[in-house]
Amino acid sequence: MPFQIEDKLVIGIASSALFDLSASHQVYLDKGPEEYRVYQERHLDTILGKGVAFPFIRRVLNINRCFPQESPVEVVLFSRNSPETGLRVLRSIAHYGLDISRAAFMTGKSPYSYLPAFNASLFLSANEEDVKSAIAVNYPAGLVLPSQIDDGDEDLELRVAFDFDGVLADDESETVFKRDGLDRFHAHETLHMERPHSPGPLASLFQKLAMLQRLEERAARRDPGYRRIVRIAIITARSAPSHERVVTTLKSWGVSADETFFLGGMDKTRVLAVFRPHIFFDDQLTHLRAAPGGTIPMVHVPFGIANRESAAPAHTAASETLAPD
Numbered sequence: 181m182p183f184q185i186e187d188k189l190v191i192g193i194a195s196s197a198l199f200d201l202s203a204s205h206q207v208y209l210d211k212g213p214e215e216y217r218v219y220q221e222r223h224l225d226t227i228l229g230k231g232v233a234f235p236f237i238r239r240v241l242n243i244n245r246c247f248p249q250e251s252p253v254e255v256v257l258f259s260r261n262s263p264e265t266g267l268r269v270l271r272s273i274a275h276y277g278l279d280i281s282r283a284a285f286m287t288g289k290s291p292y293s294y295l296p297a298f299n300a301s302l303f304l305s306a307n308e309e310d311v312k313s314a315i316a317v318n319y320p321a322g323l324v325l326p327s328q329i330d331d332g333d334e335d336l337e338l339r340v341a342f343d344f345d346g347v348l349a350d351d352e353s354e355t356v357f358k359r360d361g362l363d364r365f366h367a368h369e370t371l372h373m374e375r376p377h378s379p380g381p382l383a384s385l386f387q388k389l390a391m392l393q394r395l396e397e398r399a400a401r402r403d404p405g406y407r408r409i410v411r412i413a414i415i416t417a418r419s420a421p422s423h424e425r426v427v428t429t430l431k432s433w434g435v436s437a438d439e440t441f442f443l444g445g446m447d448k449t450r451v452l453a454v455f456r457p458h459i460f461f462d463d464q465l466t467h468l469r470a471a472p473g474g475t476i477p478m479v480h481v482p483f484g485i486a487n488r489e490s491a492a493p494a495h496t497a498a499s500e501t502l503a504p505d
Contacts, residue, residue, distance in 0.1 A: 181249070182251040183250050183252050185254060185298065187252075188251075188252055188388075189240070189252060189253050189254070189385075189388035189391065190253075190299050190300045191237070191240060191301065191302045191303075192256050192257075192258045192291075192298060192302065192303040193233060193237055193255055193256070193257060193258065193303075193304050193305075194257075194258055194259060194303075194305035194307060194310070195228075195231075195266070195269040196231070196305055196306035197304040197305050197324040198231045198233055198269075198273075199228035199230065199269065199272055200228060200229035200231050204216065204219060207219045217262075217264065217265050220268050221264070221265075224268050227271070227272050227276075228269065228272040229329075230331060231324070232306075232324045232325070232327050232329065233304050233324050233459065234329065234331060235329065235330065235331040235458045235477065236340075236459040236477060237255055238278065238331065239336070239337070239338035239458060240338060241255055241278055241279050241280075242338070242409070243338070243392060246396075246399070247399075250395065252391065253392075254282070255280045256282045256283065256298050256300065257280055258284050258286075258291035258292070258295075258303065259283065260287075260288055260289065260290065260291065261285055261286075261287070262287040266285050290307075290309070290313060291310070292310050292314035295321075296319070301320055301382075301385040301388050302320050302322065303320065303322070304324055305322075305324065306323065308323055308482075311323040311480075312482050315481070315482050315483050318381070319381075321381070322479035322480060323479065324477070324478075325479065326474075327474050327475060327477050327478060336409060337409055337410075338410050338411070339412075339456060340389060340412050340413070341455060341457035341459070341460040341461070342413070342415070343460075343461060343463060343464070343467065343481075344418065345380075345418075345463070346380060346464070346481065346483050347380050347381065347462060348382055348414070348429075349377035349378070349379070349380045350377055350378040351484030351486065353365060353368065353422070354485055354486060355484075358486075366421055366422055369425045370421050370424075372425060373424040374428055375425075376428055376429040376433070377425065377429040379433075380484075381481055381483045382481060386412070386433075386435055387433060387434075387435055390412075390435035393410055393412070393438075396408045396409065411438045412437045412438050413437055413440070413441065413451075413457065414439075414440045415441045415443065415448050415451050416440075416441065416442060416443065417443055417446075417448070418442050418444070419442045419443070419444030419445070420442065439455065448467050452476055456476070457476060458477060459477045460476055460478055460479065461479045462478070462479075462481065465480055468480055
């Protein structure tokens with residue numbers, strides 16, 4: 181039987197993350213909301229270009245085709261648009277064959293407060309204010325940063341990469357590092373290596389992806405020819421001896437990654453260029469601004485001490501200040 185929404189991996193997506201809204205955004209900035217509405221109505225059948233999160237969302241939804249009975253994934257459109265101005269977005273969704281049937285249109289207001297109602301494990305948007313507001317009340321959210329779109333049809337895998345501290349785990353250890361330095365950080369982690377971290381903002385997302393991995397494991401046991409889709413990587417600046425607490429934490433949650441990298445401060449882009457994730461989550465903008473060739477979809481998770489200490493705003497996406505979305 182199909183999974184109930186309480187058991188599914190549910191992802192909330194703003195149209196600013198799913199599609200390229202730069203042209204309509206400029207109309208809104210130059211001419212105001214009424215002309216924006218008219219522009220969208222005139223361009224109802226002009227299909228929007230793919231946005232940064234499009235390759236990720238397309239592959240997430242493809243999992244339902246592999247498991248039609250369970251249908252374990254759901255994507256919900258969360259929009260600041262009204263239903264009238266959002267109609268173009270819905271037609272673009274239909275054009276690309278994306279199985280997105282649920283939507284929340286807020287007519288100018290932020291939609292993040294409805295994330296728990298849909299059991300969302302992630303909210304992706306190019307609106308910085310919405311993402312920060314969601315994180316502030318402990319909802320899982322990420323700010324999509326501009327990058328080139330690489331959505332080859334021959335690439336069927338879904339590759340997701342995570343930083344650890346401040347993303348999957350809380351910022352307890354990162355706080356020690358920033359306050360006391362590397363040696364005290366390693367001493368702290370060695371002392372607490374058998375105590376799991378508290379979950380960070382995207383722990384639930386990781387656990388739901390692990391649920392998909394288990395579905396694939398069962399499918400592979402039934403059919404040795406089954407080709408797995410989901411690959412998860414953890415790419416962290418930690419190194420020995422602080423690696424043990426990462427293992428302890430994941431084991432306590434009953435999850436594991438396909439590939440785990442303890443880089444000891446090495447540039448993460450060296451690994452990202454090989455793994456080629458369809459999305460990478462990190463809490464520190466310095467790790468996100470050096471993507472190789474600008475082709476890796478980067479998502480900033482503005483959580484914890486790494487972001488409280490910085491007064492500088494996150495990178496502003498083209499559609500970020502668009503009032504309707």
